[in-house]
Amino acid sequence: MFIPSLLAYWQAILYAATCCVAVEANSTLLAGGTIIAFNEGENALQVIRDGSLLVTGDRIAGIYESGKTPSDIPEHTVVNVTNKIITPGFIDTHRHGWQTSMKTLASNTTLWEYFGRFSEFASVGVFSAEDVYLSQLASVYEAVNAGVTTVLDHAHHTWSNETSNAGLRASIDSGARVFWAYAFHNVTNFTVPEQIANFRDIAQKSTFKDTPTSLGIAYDYFGSDPEEQVKDIVDLAMELNVSVVTTHTLQGPFGSKNTASKGLAILLTIPVSNSPIHLEQLGLLASSIPIVFSHASFLTYQELQLLRKTNQYISITPESEMHYGHTHPHSHLAMDQAALGVDTHFTFSADILTQARIWLQKVRYLIFTGPLELWRVPSNNPMSVNQAFLLATRNGGLALHRPDLGVITEGAKADLLVWDGTSPSMLGWNDPVAAVILHASVGDIEHVLVDGKFVKKDGKLTNTDYPAIRDRFLESAKRIQGVFLERARPIPEPGEHFGGEDVGGELMEVMLVDAVRGDGSGYGTEFLDGSKP
Ligand SMILES: *[C@@H]1O[C@H](CO)[C@@H](O)[C@H](O)[C@H]1NC(C)=O
Ligand SMILES: *[C@@H]1O[C@H](CO)[C@@H](O)[C@H](O)[C@H]1NC(C)=O
Ligand SMILES: *[C@@H]1O[C@H](CO)[C@@H](O)[C@H](O)[C@H]1NC(C)=O
Ligand SMILES: *[C@@H]1O[C@H](CO)[C@@H](O)[C@H](O)[C@H]1NC(C)=O
Ligand SMILES: *[C@@H]1O[C@H](CO)[C@@H](O)[C@H](O)[C@H]1NC(C)=O
Ligand SMILES: *[C@@H]1O[C@H](CO)[C@@H](O)[C@H](O)[C@H]1NC(C)=O
Ligand SMILES: *[C@@H]1O[C@H](CO)[C@@H](O)[C@H](O)[C@H]1NC(C)=O
Ligand SMILES: [Zn+2]
Numbered sequence: 001m002f003i004p005s006l007l008a009y010w011q012a013i014l015y016a017a018t019c020c021v022a023v024e025a026n027s028t029l030l031a032g033g034t035i036i037a038f039n040e041g042e043n044a045l046q047v048i049r050d051g052s053l054l055v056t057g058d059r060i061a062g063i064y065e066s067g068k069t070p071s072d073i074p075e076h077t078v079v080n081v082t083n084k085i086i087t088p089g090f091i092d093t094h095r096h097g098w099q100t101s102m103k104t105l106a107s108n109t110t111l112w113e114y115f116g117r118f119s120e121f122a123s124v125g126v127f128s129a130e131d132v133y134l135s136q137l138a139s140v141y142e143a144v145n146a147g148v149t150t151v152l153d154h155a156h157h158t159w160s161n162e163t164s165n166a167g168l169r170a171s172i173d174s175g176a177r178v179f180w181a182y183a184f185h186n187v188t189n190f191t192v193p194e195q196i197a198n199f200r201d202i203a204q205k206s207t208f209k210d211t212p213t214s215l216g217i218a219y220d221y222f223g224s225d226p227e228e229q230v231k232d233i234v235d236l237a238m239e240l241n242v243s244v245v246t247t248h249t250l251q252g253p254f255g256s257k258n259t260a261s262k263g264l265a266i267l268l269t270i271p272v273s274n275s276p277i278h279l280e281q282l283g284l285l286a287s288s289i290p291i292v293f294s295h296a297s298f299l300t301y302q303e304l305q306l307l308r309k310t311n312q313y314i315s316i317t318p319e320s321e322m323h324y325g326h327t328h329p330h331s332h333l334a335m336d337q338a339a340l341g342v343d344t345h346f347t348f349s350a351d352i353l354t355q356a357r358i359w360l361q362k363v364r365y366l367i368f369t370g371p372l373e374l375w376r377v378p379s380n381n382p383m384s385v386n387q388a389f390l391l392a393t394r395n396g397g398l399a400l401h402r403p404d405l406g407v408i409t410e411g412a413k414a415d416l417l418v419w420d421g422t423s424p425s426m427l428g429w430n431d432p433v434a435a436v437i438l439h440a441s442v443g444d445i446e447h448v449l450v451d452g453k454f455v456k457k458d459g460k461l462t463n464t465d466y467p468a469i470r471d472r473f474l475e476s477a478k479r480i481q482g483v484f485l486e487r488a489r490p491i492p493e494p495g496e497h498f499g500g501e502d503v504g505g506e507l508m509e510v511m512l513v514d515a516v517r518g519d520g521s522g523y524g525t526e527f528l529d530g531s532k533p
Pocket of ligand 2: 082
């Protein structure tokens with residue numbers, strides 16, 4: 001297997017960064033397609049048929065209706081997009097990129113099980129810096145391939161200087177727009193003060209400068225860590241004016257404060273609170289820094305009003321919230337302050353298109369149960385494809401306080417997708433928004449641009465190193481999976497509570513459903529190669 005040396009690797013990157021600048025035209029005209037633009041005056045999507053879109057440098061320089069493309073555009077490349085649909089890139093506001101290596105190991109887990117087996121605390125010492133690099137890079141490539149051009153990465157692979165730096169480097173190398181949010185957490189062998197020194201070093205070196213990647217902070221212990229430590233993190237965020245602060249928020253039966261808990265003989269610290277009220281008290285909500293609350297499943301009405309007042313957002317991760325069991329009882333009433341996210345992509349769909357589609361139908365289901373409970377019949381539909389589309393694109397930009405992301409308007413960042421409108425799944429569309437949200441698959445995405453550069457072209461990632469990266473990733477993932485497969489599944493103790501007795505609700509075993517006729521033994525097995533019997 002070919003493993004390029006680090007030097008050869010950096011040389012290749014330097015070459016890629018310098019070789020072609022002089023010969024490439026600055027501008028690209030995507031000509032003759034259907035554009036799903038955003039009309040700022042009307043605050044709504046606007047469809048332009050047979051239109052053209054001019055990309056100059058990293059920005060959208062012009063959007064032209066049929067027959068109105070100016071004839072005097074300076075030197076530019078034309079890409080014929082007849083029969084294609086142009087949309088903004090999707091925005092994933094919650095992901096943990098380092099976890100790719102564990103793919104398919106958690107297909108029937110709950111959040112309680114996840115903490116004991118796969119979380120940042122359970123993974124300390126398992127991943128080398130190289131493992132983190134490859135797993136993170138594979139994640140961002142998976143996202144980019146699926147049309148996700150911006151990722152808010154809650155990077156809790158910060159177990160040492162080396163693993164932290166590796167995840168950042170992978171984010172930069174991916175070419176995607178990564179809001180890389182360094183997680184501060186109480187992990188073995190790497191104290192929070194050491195993490196702060198590492199973070200300052202990263203900020204000072206600014207290796208991400210002039211790339212689409214930027215530096216944020218992830219922190220899950222606003223309500224529980226020692227006060228001085230919380231203050232240190234808040235001060236750091238303010239001092240460095242980071243691009244984002246993000247936190248996991250659950251509450252409800254998942255608890256209202258953090259604590260240490262025993263499980264699998266690993267000492268866990270479960271993030272369960274991080275209410276907007278805590279962050280308000282710390283002065284964070286009213287700062288100019290965007291704050292993203294992941295899940296916020298049990299947000300109260302008052303907390304939502306606080307987010308509206310301070311214009312901060314929640315990240316709804318529809319599939320993860322259903323998979324792990326925290327759900328999202330009221331999130332459909334918070335969509336004006338919400339964007340979409342994926343979360344632990346090693347466990348389920350890693351693309352925002354799927355999240356948007358699942359969420360749209362979930363909201364419809366939720367609202368339809370109202371009349372059905374009264375034996376009445378719904379006569380209208382509560383949520384539109386436009387709303388799902390906006391959640392997946394523009395709202396992500398708004399959550400990051402970046403109105404230039406997730407929209408096609410003049411001057412916005414040229415983070416764009418070109419869809420093959422004649423694929424077997426899309427053929428026959430009339431409304432392009434419905435075509436994308438309800439009919440397309442990520443395989444229909446032909447081109448992906450970030451900052452005006454093609455990162456996927458003609459259905460393939462443009463990085464010619466991808467096959468070599470894939471091989472290295474597979475080697476690494478095989479070793480990592482071996483470690484996790486050795487671990488026994490956790491079994492709850494009788495009367496055990498989530499996060500401890502004074503924190504969360506008591507665990508409860510749910511019924512199993514059955515897709516096989518017979519005696520109820522149809523749950524089946526997970527087909528994991530190499531697991532202990
Ligand atoms: C690229 O764009 C810059 C300004 O946007 C302009 O000065 C330069 O001439 C352009 N180069 C080419 C090759 O078009
Ligand atoms: C663009 O593509 C369409 C469909 O393939 C084709 O009919 C048309 O001739 C092309 N236009 C140009 C200018 O090449
Ligand atoms: C922590 O460091 C000690 C001493 O170097 C080492 O033996 C141990 O394996 C480390 N623990 C983890 C989880 O990495
Ligand atoms: C950090 O975790 C250790 C055990 O791993 C625990 O003893 C300590 O109290 C924790 N510190 C904080 C600030 O939570
Ligand atoms: C980690 O990086 C910080 C900041 O550069 C440095 O002060 C510290 O010595 C490093 N720690 C180790 C174990 O290399
Ligand atoms: C922080 O950075 C943002 C984005 O660059 C900028 O708009 C804002 O004014 C800065 N805030 C402070 C307090 O420097
Ligand atoms: C998930 O699947 C595994 C393997 O079949 C099984 O042992 C386990 O009981 C299942 N988990 C639950 C919560 O049923
Ligand atoms: Zn998460």
